[in-house]
Amino acid sequence: xxxxxxxxxxxxxxxxxxxxxxxxxxxxxxxxxxxxxxxxxxxxxxxxxxxxxxxxxxxxxxxxxxxxxxxxxxxxxxxxxxxxxxxxxxxxxxxxxxxxxxxxxxxxxxxxxxxxxxxxxxxxxxxxxxxxxxxxxxxxxxxxxxxxxxxxxxxxxxxxxxxxxxxxxxxxxxxxxxxxxxxxxxxxxxxxxxxxxxxxxxxxxxxxxxxxxxxxxxxxxxxxxxxxxxxxxxxxxxxxxxxxxxxxxxxxxxxxxxxxxxxxxxxxxxxxxxxxxxxxxxxxxxxxxxxxxxxxxxxxxxxxxxxxxxxxxxxxxxxxxxxxxxxxxxxxxxxxxxxxxxxxxxxxxxxxxxxxxxxxxxxxxxxxxxxxxxxxxxxxxxxxxxxxxxxxxxxxxxxx
DNA sequence: CCTCCACAGGAACTGATGGCGT
DNA sequence: ACGCCATCAGTTCCTGTGGAGG
Numbered sequence: 312x313x314x315x316x317x318x319x320x321x322x323x324x325x326x327x328x329x330x331x332x333x334x335x336x337x338x339x340x341x342x343x344x345x346x347x348x349x350x351x352x353x354x355x356x357x358x359x360x361x362x363x364x365x366x367x368x369x370x371x372x373x374x375x376x377x378x379x380x381x382x383x384x385x386x387x388x389x390x391x392x393x394x395x396x397x398x399x400x401x402x403x404x405x406x407x408x409x410x411x412x413x414x415x416x417x418x419x420x421x422x423x424x425x426x427x428x429x430x431x432x433x434x435x436x437x438x439x440x441x442x443x444x445x446x447x448x449x450x451x452x453x454x455x456x457x458x459x460x461x462x463x464x465x466x467x468x469x470x471x472x473x474x475x476x477x478x479x480x481x482x483x484x485x486x487x488x489x490x491x492x493x494x495x496x497x498x499x500x501x502x503x504x505x506x507x508x509x510x511x512x513x514x515x516x517x518x519x520x521x522x523x524x525x526x527x528x529x530x531x532x533x534x535x536x537x538x539x540x541x542x543x544x545x546x547x548x549x550x551x552x553x554x555x556x557x558x559x560x561x562x563x564x565x566x567x568x569x570x571x572x573x574x575x576x577x578x579x580x581x582x583x584x585x586x587x588x589x590x591x592x593x594x595x596x597x598x599x600x601x602x603x604x605x606x607x608x609x610x611x612x613x614x615x616x617x618x619x620x621x622x623x624x625x626x627x628x629x630x631x632x633x634x635x636x637x638x639x640x641x642x643x644x645x646x647x648x649x650x651x652x653x654x655x656x657x658x659x660x661x662x663x664x665x666x667x668x669x670x671x672x673x674x675x676x677x678x679x680x681x682x683x684x685x686x687x688x689x690x691x692x693x694x695x696x697x698x699x700x701x702x703x704x705x706x707x708x709x710x711x
Numbered sequence: 712c713c714t715c716c717a718c719a720g721g722a723a724c725t726g727a728t729g730g731c732g733t
Numbered sequence: 734a735c736g737c738c739a740t741c742a743g744t745t746c747c748t749g750t751g752g753a754g755g
Binding site: 712715716717718719720721722723724726731732733 | 738741743752
C-alpha cells in the first residue's frame with residue numbers, strides 16, 4: 312500500500328516529481344473522460360433522451376466486461392442530463408447502487424432509499440419486510456414527484472439474490488411506473504455477464520431489456536491511446552518511456568481489455584518510479600507494479616478472512632498432501648491446539664470453495680477409482696505471505 | 712461389467728441477532 | 734409485549750459420481 316506521507320516526502324526530497332496530477336490516474340476520473348466510447352455514449356444518451364421531454368425513457372440494459380467504462384459512461388450521461396434540466400421543475404435524481412457491494416436484497420434497497428433522502432426513521436436498516444421497503448421507496452418518489460433513474464451495477468448479482476429469496480423485486484422495479492401516480496422510475500441495469508439475461512424471468516426481460524447496449528472489449532491499440540491521453544495530462548512530459556507504456560497496454564489488454572487495470576498499473580508504476588527517485592517510468596517499474604498490485608490484493612484478502620478460514624489456510628500449509636480429507640484432519644488438529652470448536656466437514660468444504668473464489672488456492676477434482684473422489688487443493692501463494700498476513704491474529708500466534 | 716470408495720455439493724433447516732409495527 | 738421479518742453462520746441429511754480393483 313503506497314503511503315501518502317512517504318510519497319509526498321519522497322517527492323519533496325528529490326525536488327522533482329514526475330506525476331503532475333494523480334487524480335487522472337484513477338480509472339474513474341470523470342471530467343473529460345477519455346475513453347474512446349463515443350458511439351456508446353451516444354447510444355446511452357439516446358435511450359435516456361425521452362426524459363428531457365418529460366416522458367419516461369425505456370429501461371436500459373448495459374453489458375460489458377470489467378474496465379470497459381460502462382458505469383462511467385452511464386453516470387456521465389445522466390449527470391449531463393441533470394445539468395440540462397437543473398433549472399426546470401423536472402428534477403432528475405441519479406440513484407446508483409452496486410449489487411456486489413450490497414450483499415443483501417434488503418441492503419440494496421436501503422442504499423437506494425438513502426439516496427432518495429430517506430433517513431433512518433423513514434427507512435430503518437432492518438426489521439421491515441422487503442415489500443414494505445419497496446412501498447416506501449415508491450411513496451417517496453411519488454410524494455416528491457421525483458424522476459428517479461436507478462442505476463444498478465452488477466445486476467446479475469441482484470438477480471442471484473432474488474432467485475435465492477424468491478422475491479420478484481426486479482419485476483416490480485421494471486413495472487413500478489404502473490404503480491406511481493407522480494414521478495417516474497427508470498431502471499438502468501449494468502452487467503458483466505452477457506449471458507445473464509437468459510437466466511431472468513421472461514417478464515423481466517421484456518421490460519428491462521427494452522434497450523440494450525453492449526460495450527465491447529478494448530483492444531491493445533485502444534488501451535494504448537487511453538493511456539497516452541492520461542499520461543499527457545497526468546505526467547510531466549517525457550517521463551514515461553514508450554516501452555513502459557506498451558507493456559502496460561499489453562499486460563492489461565492481452566486478456567480482457569481492461570482499461571481499469573491498465574490505468575492502475577500505470578499509476579503504481581509511476582509511484583514506484585517516483586519513490587526510487589527515478590525520472591523515468593521504465594518497463595522494470597511496470598513489472599514491479601504488476602507484482603505489487605498482485606501481492607497487495609493477496610494480502611488484503613488474506614487478512615479479511617474469518618478465523619476459521621484462516622485456520623484452513625494454515626492447515627493447508629501444514630498438511631502434507633491436500634485432499635479435502637487431509638486438510639480437514641489437519642484443521643481439526645489446529646483447532647485442538649488453539650482451543651476452538653471445530654466445524655463440520657460440510658462447512659469446511661464450503662469454506663474451501665469460498666477461498667478458492669479469491670484465487671488464493673486452486674482446486675482440482677480428481678477421481679481415484681476405488682479410493683473415491685476428492686478435490687485436491689493447492690496454495691497459490693507463498694507461506695511467507697501467509698505468515699506475514701496472519702501475524703496480527705492473536706489466536707493463531709502459537710501455530711504459525 | 713459391476714462395485715464401492717471418499718468425498719462433492721445441493722437443499723432444507725436451526726438458532727441467534729437485531730429491529731420493525733402495533 | 735408480541736409476532737413478524739431478513740440475514741448469517743452453521744448443521745443435518747442427502748444424492749451423485751469416475752474409475753481402480755475385483
